[in-house]
Amino acid sequence: MNFEEAARRIHLGRSIAFFGAGFSRDAKNHQGRSLADAADLALELSQAAGEEEELPLRLAAQIYESRKCEPGIRNLIREFYRAAEVSTGQLHIASLPWAQIYTTNYDDVIEECRRREGTSVNSVTVLDRPRDLAGYTNIAHLHGYVERISDADWESAFALTDRQYAADILTHSGWPERFRSDAAYADAIFFFGYSLSDLDIARLLYRDPSLRAKTFFVIGESAGRATELTVEPYGTVVPRNIEDVATIFPVADAAEAARPTPFLASLVEQELAVAESAPTREQVTDFLVKGQVESKLIIRDLVNGSHDYYVAREAISEATRLLDAGPMRVLFHSRLGEGKTTALIEFEHYCLAEGRRVLVFNGDPDGLPHDVNYLASLGSADQQKIVVIFEHCFSFSRQIKHLLERFPLLSVILTTRSGALQTRIGDLNEAFGDDFRIFDIDGIGDQEAPEFDDILYANGLWGPRQGDRTEERLRYIERECKSNLATLLVHVCRSSDLFERIKREFVGLDKQPPDIKRSVLAALSAAHSGVKLNVAQLCEVVQSDLFKYGANQANEIVREFVDFAHQQVSVRSPAFAQAVLQDVVPDHVILEHVPGLLVRLDRLRENSAAYDDLFKGLMRFGFIENIITNPDKERKLVAYFEAIRASGVGLNNPQFWLQYAIACMSFEDYRNAADHFATAFGLASRRGGYDPYQIENHYAKFLLRSRLNSNYWDDYFDAFAKANDILQRQVRNFQEGFYPYRVASNYLDYVEAHHSKFSADQLERVADWCAQILAVSESAPPAVRRSIYWSRARKTLQAARDIISEVQPRARRIPAA
Structure with missing residues (x-):
């Protein structure tokens, strides 16, 4: 695409502009001087x-x-820097329908031009958070703005004095990341009046070949050779003046102007494609060990009724009954590594086979306004045929709710991890409405287990169990793996010859540039957390652009760990990531690098919600506990959370202190856990609108387990009463929640251990508390009643009542529930 073609496309509204000092040269201030x-x-x-x-x-x-x-x-x-006169060329260029505008100029030339042309003006500085400004065309003044030159702004938003430049305000503002994100999605990027003083801004783009082809630098006819050589690596040099190039950009009603048409930006349309031949062993191994999914092979099995590559899931078969019932509202959930992504491909296949269009959200909410315009352009009959799929739905609840309200005829399919559902199921109705059917994909069903065994056996992936009888392998799936697909896949990873090669190749990363090893660790950590990154996001997290080049993406050692397709980072198997992080990556490497990733993510998420899930995932106790090995595991866990605390990331975060408390509880350090809970509660109380539901729930568990497993406290009944008060409140106010029932299962152990320390009246109160939870549990929603936590809690609560009935005097026996 050359400059003239890019200019003709300006009225599509998908290009961004950057204005340097040279753009303002023809404008005059009130003293008649050039700005x-x-x-x-x-x-x-x-x-x-x-x-x-x-x-x-x-x-x-x-x-x-x-x-x-x-x-x-x-x-x-x-x-x-206040403009009194502007030129015709400035007036035209500044008022074009830019998607976003960036400038290092202090002056108000852009604003003055747009006001005179009646175009929207929304000026911001580095003090404004990018994530709060999504959906608007912003004029982002990266070095300060004359109309916002207050005492506060002067020190924190301006880059003029040597001291202000040294403070490097821009780097920590979030706007460089937003600029790169906008550039990635733009049709074209135009720099007007670029000069050598703007070199740092050009570097924000990295030397990315995909960006270079659509980036243009208008540097003026009098620009020196040094300026031309400086900008040449980043894009096409246009040595013409502003007034000259302004004539190339057509007015809105010009015949040569490209017309905007609705288009999809964040929703990706899926196609029905079937593999022509059966999978090779290598393809099966890459799928089960590394999570490299070939959807064509999944579809082949579904069409042929075979299981050479993929095992059809029982939950999906049940969900397909909704295909003929009007607009679908479906939520699939499972634990990490249980196959939600591949199950979605199965469900997509059935939708496509029924003649529906399937649109999958790519994880970037910035493009959704374009998708809304596209959907609005369709008639009701076409909207009824569309199925929209959102993975990790709670991260995008606001956008999903808006889509449901705006387009009720669409079918919407959501997925989430079971852990997130357990935490947020109380918010499900408020977020998405009350008509969603929930399907659990967890576990390997009785009909699925023999088919999984067939695939592993046929491809020699059982390792030392390859010679066992079929019955023994099926027994292993049921008993040792507890019918858990993620556990089975971790075993497959460790048994594969590919995994042995990966162990050797990891050592080879030490001979690569350090940023490559850091990037591989970041990609593996993201996969283990269940978070997908695109290439641009990975580069932002590790602050390196190495993977934007084909040579590094094609690196044979790197590709043992990470695949790149369509600018996506593919380490899609949490099982593979967990096995590599646990068995291959030394603990000291994890402890050295991952806390640093959290520091970077904490800053990135201030400006983009896309990094929230990974930040939360890496901070969770479950993340680090699953990959840190024995011996000396307790010290390593403490070292991990201490490194996060020392970085400053967790100091004011209630969730960090909760996770630290959970870690302490895991090795029965209840005294430190008590301190961390107190810190978490204190921080939560100072945050307006913060819901301490999770903290309270884990604190209830702490009260019970600490009095069972230590002798430090002797307030046995009071601790029980506090824990019960929390759970009673939660089962009533959060009837959809699993968590209170999971903690209530501890009542039986507590009663067995401490009933002799309670008075008769106290025993009666405990029995009554058990009865109250049992009564409330009867009205729990179906999704909760189907959970193991609900049934286990009911069984243990009744058993606790039975014990109390036996130890109470005969005249004061507790009646049966």
């Missing part, structure tokens, strides 16, 4: 400060301000 003439301003500041020679602008401004020259520098900036 871009920094040399004039530098000379004026130098002379006023009593310097004998002219200093660079940033040094001149620093000395002028420090010597308290009059007028004050802020007043001088206001006088110098």
